[in-house]
Amino acid sequence: MPTVPDPLFADCPDRRGTGAEKWDRYVGRDVLPVWVADMDFRAPIEVLTALHDRVDHGVFGYTHEPPGFAPALAAHLERRHGWLVDPARIVATPGVVTGLALTARLFAAADEEILTFTPVYPPFLTLPALAGRRCVRVPLAQSPEAWWIDFDALEAAVSPRSKIFWLCHPHNPTGTVFEQTDLLKLADFAVRHGLTVVSDEIWSDLLLDEDHGGTRHIPFASLDHPAAATAITLVAPSKTWNLAGLGCAAAIVPEPDIRRGWRAAGGGLVPMVNPLGYAAAEAAWTHGDSWRTRLITVLRQHRGLVQEAVATIPGLSCVPAAATFLAWIDCRSTGVKDPQAACEAAGLGPSDGREFGAPGFIRINTACPTDRLAESLRRLRTAFAGG
Numbered sequence: 001m002p003t004v005p006d007p008l009f010a011d012c013p014d015r016r017g018t019g020a021e022k023w024d025r026y027v028g029r030d031v032l033p034v035w036v037a038d039m040d041f042r043a044p045i046e047v048l049t050a051l052h053d054r055v056d057h058g059v060f061g062y063t064h065e066p067p068g069f070a071p072a073l074a075a076h077l078e079r080r081h082g083w084l085v086d087p088a089r090i091v092a093t094p095g096v097v098t099g100l101a102l103t104a105r106l107f108a109a110a111d112e113e114i115l116t117f118t119p120v121y122p123p124f125l126t127l128p129a130l131a132g133r134r135c136v137r138v139p140l141a142q143s144p145e146a147w148w149i150d151f152d153a154l155e156a157a158v159s160p161r162s163k164i165f166w167l168c169h170p171h172n173p174t175g176t177v178f179e180q181t182d183l184l185k186l187a188d189f190a191v192r193h194g195l196t197v198v199s200d201e202i203w204s205d206l207l208l209d210e211d212h213g214g215t216r217h218i219p220f221a222s223l224d225h226p227a228a229a230t231a232i233t234l235v236a237p238s239k240t241w242n243l244a245g246l247g248c249a250a251a252i253v254p255e256p257d258i259r260r261g262w263r264a265a266g267g268g269l270v271p272m273v274n275p276l277g278y279a280a281a282e283a284a285w286t287h288g289d290s291w292r293t294r295l296i297t298v299l300r301q302h303r304g305l306v307q308e309a310v311a312t313i314p315g316l317s318c319v320p321a322a323a324t325f326l327a328w329i330d331c332r333s334t335g336v337k338d339p340q341a342a343c344e345a346a347g348l349g350p351s352d353g354r355e356f357g358a359p360g361f362i363r364i365n366t367a368c369p370t371d372r373l374a375e376s377l378r379r380l381r382t383a384f385a386g387g
């Protein structure tokens with residue numbers, strides 16, 4: 001029996017003409033944009049109310065962390081992940097990408113190395129060079145059922161110039177949630193080679209099976225391990241509650257000296273977080289959980305639709321994501337040389353695997369109304385199976 005669509009996620013505003021990066025890429029063309037990782041859904045009413053209240057205040061001067069911001073995040077981390085964080089360790093930052101860029105400058109010198117697993121969210125690959133540091137790519141291992149860490153490849157890649165490990169956890173684009181055994185092995189590796197672990201946990205509130213007996217998110221810095229005691233964690237409400245345009249994220253920074261030098265490490269280029277971003281983040285962390293739970297129900301259905309479609313298109317395969325609203329699709333057995341071009345010709349605009357260090361893959365964003373996803377999957381079939 002077909003399920004009744006949740007009205008929160010069935011009826012979306014038209015984003016065309018609003019400067020939406022996602023929709024403007026294919027403006028004027030019949031191409032459904034399923035690339036950049038924001039959702040087409042309206043943010044929760046609790047967040048919209050907090051924004052209205054902040055607007056009604058009417059003064060938008062220079063703003064640092066409002067008193068409720070760090071406690072709201074700390075309470076959220078404790079409730080969701082059982083992780084007790086001292087609010088004094090929380091530093092606001094205008095984006096997780098900004099936070100990554102700052103850590104490159106804080107923990108590595110020019111020409112030193114930042115290790116990361118590939119495929120990965122493109123800024124992990126491009127930011128080191130922008131900071132004059134080197135990116136060392138360590139491929140994840142892959143089977144039809146899973147992606148996992150190849151610790152031999154990791155040992156082979158590290159050198160005395162390696163200073164940082166950038167962990168994407170849960171992992172974009174594969175949707176992998178790293179489990180405790182692997183996190184502890186990674187922590188041992190970091191200590192052995194003197195690396196600071198920077199863990200990007202922006203996706204950690206979108207674990208699709210957590211409330212259904214599946215894998216839970218374990219914050220890297222919550223491990224009982226010396227590597228955890230120095231690790232930096234980056235989080236944001238932006239993926240979970242669709243707030244990316246408001247530019248508000250947070251770093252959890254254990255060392256007071258690093259906290260003091262955090263924004264200054266940007267050399268004057270890092271702005272303060274804006275007051276609306278703070279208001280939205282605090283409301284999302286405090287009041288956003290029932291909306292989040294309903295979202296996950298929809299995302300689980302969407303993951304199922306993608307898996308059904310992929311299974312019937314010859315040559316495609318996709319390890320089901322344990323987290324995120326992304327589907328990372330392997331097109332290498334289709335015989336199609338340029339999967340991105342084939343999709344666009346069929347009216348579908350995914351993210352191109354080449355940008356993630358993985359030619360032959362595409363990434364599809366499923367966070368749109370179900371009927372739009374169904375149409376996207378029809379176009380996916382046209383791209384690879386001719387309709």
Ligand SMILES: Cc1ncc(COP(=O)(O)O)c(C=O)c1O
Binds near residue numbers: 098121248
């Ligand atoms: C792993 C990861 N980190 C960071 C970001 C972007 O974070 P921000 O918009 O806060 O810079 C994304 C967006 O998709 C992401 O997937």
